[in-house]
Amino acid sequence: MCSKINSKPSNGFNRNEDPALFKAALLSGPPGIGKTTAAQLVCEHLNMEYIEKNASDQRSKKLVATFSSDSHSVASFTNKSTMSNCVLIMDEVDGVAGNEDRGGIQELILLIKRTRIPIICICNDRQHKKIRSLANYCYDLRFYRPTVQQIRGAMMTVLHRENIHQIKQETLDEIIKSCNQDVRQTLHSLNLWAIEGETNPNAAKMINKSVNNNPFELCRVSFSDDLRQKSLSDKLDIFFYDYQLMPLLIQENYLQCAPTLSNSDNHKQKVTDLEQLSLLAKAAESMCIGDVCSQMIYSRNDSWSLLPYQGIFSTVAPCSYVRGHLRGMVNFSSFFGQRSRTNKNERLLNEIEKHICLKIASANKQQFNLDYLSYIAKIFIQPLQKLQQQGVEQCIALLDEYYLNRDDFQTIMELNTWGKTGKNPYDQLDTQTKSSLTRIYNKTAHRTPYAVIDMKKLKKSKGNLDEDDGEESDGDEEDKENEEEGDLEQDAMIKMAKKRAAKPAAKKPKGK
Known part of the structure; x- marks a missing residue:
């Protein structure tokens, strides 16, 4: 479930260094696959006590700062006299948000820099912008969702120890898939099935985990073999979730998919290297046709009727060719970065x-x-x-x-x-x-037939011009008011009030 990420040296600091050099570790992955349990087991294996702070605790900037202040220690929060052999587990750090936890991530980074005890940070959303800054100071460990076969073996062991033998393998696989391969949810579902399974034969079908759809999860589902039995309408629904981003995610990750084939008995079999190359070629050709449809849609405003065809060629067909399982995590599309770089180079070249x-x-x-x-x-x-x-x-x-x-x-x-x-x-x-x-x-001075404009100075000059325009407009209004007053004085039909003469100042008495 867990594997080390070998990042490039330029991606952060000390990426290729020994993990022992890091003061903190970042465990990331989907919920319910054992991240917190793994952290606790490691602490128990090393005979180290751990302090766990999760989403139920307040983790604001002020509270996190007390962990490293001079007047407080970790022992003060746990009523323990010593903090030797102690580990701080910060669970669900991607949930540090809102007014109550404002500034918690920044203070946690400062705590990692000057901590004297190991810190384990756990999150679900590794792509969150706050987690990206935190990951630069942690040893990156990513947990991946286990396969149905792996969960099935572990659940069969649990069922055997609980003396539950009446469940079928097909029913167990259905429960695992309905829980979205969540180990924790699968255990709770099996507990429910053990209670209601004998009286209600449809208990397994009633179990269904509420999954928050997002483009990355839908991309993984598109490549999974479970979508093989779905209808064309269900497959197109994945494309229409975000018809601009989903084709780019499919194009970015289809090479990481290990395709499998199903025979007449619905048994999965691996493909050879030549067959895999042929399937990848068909998927690439289909995405090219989808790109042509996309160009026709956006170049002509009246061609939106081609959108379903783009979904078939850019999402449904490529996933059908290489369907199996993804090797690794779903990567974000590199198209946006390359497009930004292309626009920049075109602008500089034109200049x-x-x-x-x-x-x-x-x-x-x-x-x-x-x-x-x-x-x-x-x-x-x-x-x-x-x-x-x-x-x-x-x-x-x-x-x-x-x-x-x-x-x-x-x-x-x-x-x-x-x-x-x-x-x-x-x-x-x-x-x-x-x-x-x-x-x-x-x-030296350089004469050019064009004017070199500094954008920073231009912005400042624009601000000054706006202020000058405001002052000029105020002056114009004052002139207009003076002109109106002059017109009123010249009008014979209007009598102007005469100003009263100022009273002479009282003379001070002379000193005697």
């Missing part, structure tokens, strides 16, 4: 093409990118690579020749990182050369 258009005539930015950009990057970087600091002035002269600034130079280097090495050539320069380039470029 460079406009700056250099007086020197290089190109039809559009695509032609400039394919035919000119790689050669321009090579010409600009060569003086710095060969001569280092002595080539700085030559590089600046080339930038002035093509009406480019230093930011454009760095952008050109970033847009040419798909070579054999895949590294930015500017980043490979030594620090002294880059510092010399920045210092000399900022000292």
Whole structure:
């Protein structure tokens, strides 16, 4: 159920370090699969006492801070005189929210930094934005939902010890599936079945766990073999839960699915590598057709009738080809990050093409990118690579020749990182050369046929202009009021009240 996540070093701090170097551990996974029980068993196995704080306890910033303050200790909350061999278990940390628990996660992170005892954090929603920040300071342990076969073996052992032998394997599998493979809920359901099973033969069908649907859980259900017997309408309901996100999740995770086939006797059998490759190819082809339907829907406002066909080709058909079970967790779609990066590169490329258009005539930015950009990057970087600091002035002269600034130079280097090495050539320069380039470029003046606008200064100037407009409008209103008063004085039909003369100030008596 539990496996270690080998993350990349750039994904956080100390990801590839020994788990003993971490002061806290983060246990995440679906509810009812034994996360809290596993934490308690580990503490008992190590003969360590544990203090458990769950959602029923207040875990606000002020209360969590008392755990690490100078005047309080963990022993004060447990009425124990010593805190040696003690572990703090923070259960359901993804539920630390609302006014009562405001600031609890931030204070928990500070507590992890300066704690002297191990801390175990447990959560269900690993993708919560608060948990993402907490995970950077914890050793990441992810629990996965066990399969029906694994739960069945454990439940058969429990039933045998409880002398319950009249339950059939099909009934047990039905109970496990109705509980959404929740071990805790399955145990409670079997207890209910043992009480009512003899008198009510439909007790197993009455057991059904209320599951909160979300795109990640629906994606897992789409790839599961349990959906094989469902109707087309039920399969399309998964697509229509979020018809924009579900195709992207299917496309991101279909390669992680281990497909299985069912024969005439409804027995599952594994597929060979060649058969799996053929099924993946069919799924990819179906998703391509679904993408064509998506383009037709969003390019034409009157083509929404194609939405069910997009659901069939992008969600239903690919899942039918590779249906089996997912190896690992459901990953979020990387399309959004790649799309954001593409938009950024297009904007920067368009800016460079406009700056250099007086020197290089190109039809559009695509032609400039394919035919000119790689050669321009090579010409600009060569003086710095060969001569280092002595080539700085030559590089600046080339930038002035093509009406480019230093930011454009760095952008050109970033847009040419798909070579054999895949590294930015500017980043490979030594620090002294880059510092010399920045210092000399900022000292000299550069004439360009366009105006360089600083967005930060532009926002400030806009704010000042708005204030000036308000002051001018107030001045205009005062002028209008003065004009109206002048018109009233000139009108012979209106008599203006005369101002009374001020009384002379009383003279002070002279001192004697």
